[in-house]
Amino acid sequence: MSSDVSAERVTLAEVADEAGVSLSTISKVLNGRSDVSPATRSRVEELLQRRGYQRRGAGRSEGHADLIELVFHELDEIWSMELIGGVEQVAKEHGLSVVLTVSGSRHAPDPDWIDGVIRRRPVGIVLVFSELAPEYREQLRTRSIPFVIVDPAGDPSPDVPSVGSANWSGGLAATRHLIELGHRRIATITGPEDMMCSLARVDGYRSAMNSAGLPIDPAWIRFGDFHVTGGRNHATELLSRPAGERPTAIFAGSDLQALGVMDAARSAGLSIPDDLSIVGYDDVPISRWVNPPLTTVHQPLRRMGEEAVRLALRLAAEPAGASAQAGATPRMDLATSLVVRESTAAPRG
Numbered sequence: 001m002s003s004d005v006s007a008e009r010v011t012l013a014e015v016a017d018e019a020g021v022s023l024s025t026i027s028k029v030l031n032g033r034s035d036v037s038p039a040t041r042s043r044v045e046e047l048l049q050r051r052g053y054q055r056r057g058a059g060r061s062e063g064h065a066d067l068i069e070l071v072f073h074e075l076d077e078i079w080s081m082e083l084i085g086g087v088e089q090v091a092k093e094h095g096l097s098v099v100l101t102v103s104g105s106r107h108a109p110d111p112d113w114i115d116g117v118i119r120r121r122p123v124g125i126v127l128v129f130s131e132l133a134p135e136y137r138e139q140l141r142t143r144s145i146p147f148v149i150v151d152p153a154g155d156p157s158p159d160v161p162s163v164g165s166a167n168w169s170g171g172l173a174a175t176r177h178l179i180e181l182g183h184r185r186i187a188t189i190t191g192p193e194d195m196m197c198s199l200a201r202v203d204g205y206r207s208a209m210n211s212a213g214l215p216i217d218p219a220w221i222r223f224g225d226f227h228v229t230g231g232r233n234h235a236t237e238l239l240s241r242p243a244g245e246r247p248t249a250i251f252a253g254s255d256l257q258a259l260g261v262m263d264a265a266r267s268a269g270l271s272i273p274d275d276l277s278i279v280g281y282d283d284v285p286i287s288r289w290v291n292p293p294l295t296t297v298h299q300p301l302r303r304m305g306e307e308a309v310r311l312a313l314r315l316a317a318e319p320a321g322a323s324a325q326a327g328a329t330p331r332m333d334l335a336t337s338l339v340v341r342e343s344t345a346a347p348r349g
Contacts, residue, residue: 015047030142042135048142064145064316067122068309071101071109073129076227078256078284079301080128083150086305087126094313096123106195107131107154114139124312126150126305129195132160146315148308154196161315161330163308167197170297170336171204174251174279177295177338179212182346183249183277187220189234189261190253198223201253201281220247224257231260239268239276248276248347255280255287258294262343273345283339292342300334307332 016026021040028036029044036044068091072080084100091098099120103109106129114136117125125140125147131154132140132147140147149162156162171188178186188205191198202221209216220238224230231252239246252258258280265276272278272292280287280296287294311330 011051015044015051019044019047045135045138045142049138064121064123066096067099067120068096068312069099069101069117069120069122069125070305071103071113071125071127073102073104073106073109075100075102076256078286079226079254079282082282082284082301083128083305086302086307087309089302090306090309090313106192108133109136117145118143121145124148124309124316126308126312131156144316146312148312148315150304150308151197154194156331159329161311163304163311163332163334164197165299165304165334166336167200168204168207170281170299170338171201171251172208173204173336173338174281174297175205175208176212177340178249178251178277178279178344179208179214181249181277181344184214184347185217185220185245185247186214186249186251187217187222187238187247188251188253189222189224189231189238189257191224191226191257193223198253205251224253226254226257228256228260228263231257232264233260235261235264236267239264239270249278249344250276251279251281253281255282255284255294255296258287258296258343259290262290273343274348277344277347279344287339288341295341295344296339298337298339300336304334307334 012023012026016023021044025036025040026044029041068087070084070087088098099122101113103113108131109127118139121143122145125145127147127149129151131149131152147161149156149160151164152162175186186209188202190202193199206216222234222238224234235250238250250261252261258278261278262272265272270276278294280294281299282301283296283298287296311332
């Protein structure tokens with residue numbers, strides 16, 4: 001028996017002794033078996049972390065399936081496909097397949113997801129709008145399965161690798177465009193209030209309005225859900241005001257919400273862009289084909305998926321603990337840009 005294997009067995013034997021369990025139970029925990037109680041699993045994982053245990057081959061794909069796991073909390077047939085396309089492209093370049101999982105809420109996967117992913121043992125994981133509880137991170141770390149969060153829903157922990165986009169700059173650019181056209185009554189319908197990207201886009205909107213010395217009616221800031229219905233419902237309320245009080249422009253926090261705003265405007269008998277200018281966010285393909293074509297903020301969704309996989313593969317190739325020793329967790333924010341089409345114009349009158 002080699003000295004490395006002997007040392008590993010001694011380490012695991014010590015952990016088993018301290019935890020009061022058998023080596024068989026330690027093996028079950030390391031291999032993600034479900035027939036271990038949560039309390040025992042937590043105790044063993046804590047001891048493994050305390051002793052700095054690393055599996056043999058840590059930092060390499062040895063023992064891993066040729067998979068990248070992509071995890072959403074929900075699938076949207078338009079927005080999600082852009083990210084999926086980017087992930088698949090880079091995975092294919094590296095001879096990997098993509099397994100798609102839908103689990104949990106926008107903040108975290110379901111508790112049973114961790115057992116499944118440990119059994120699948122992908123080379124890396126890309127999580128969309130998700131955080132991971134510290135105990136899940138540790139379970140993945142001890143098995144050398146790196147993960148990257150795309151466009152995190154909240155402010156991710158400092159030690160969490162992530163890929164996002166410049167949401168504040170996007171909100172600023174969208175609102176400035178409307179101001180430069182001459183609009184003064186500008187509303188915004190963003191995403192959920194507990195998502196960092198939603199708040200950042202609203203902050204960009206506020207900054208543009210404040211810089212121009214324009215008042216912000218609190219009722220003009222709406223938190224939706226990034227879906228068509230959310231945009232339609234909020235816009236219907238905003239546009240029900242008398243003509244001299246309703247907004248002449250609306251910045252929607254997603255293209256899907258912008259489609260809902262368009263529907264609400266038409267139902268109210270308003271013309272786009274003569275009576276109401278609309279700016280979306282994301283620049284998904286459908287935004288070019290609606291009538292009129294949608295002015296929007298281009299968010300590089302496909303590239304975000306690509307960069308997330310590249311980052312996960314880079315982390316998988318690093319020696320165990322290399323990122324921690326370097327003292328920097330990889331985090332990337334990609335640039336956004338305004339795409340002007342035909343849904344915005346100077347206000348009439």
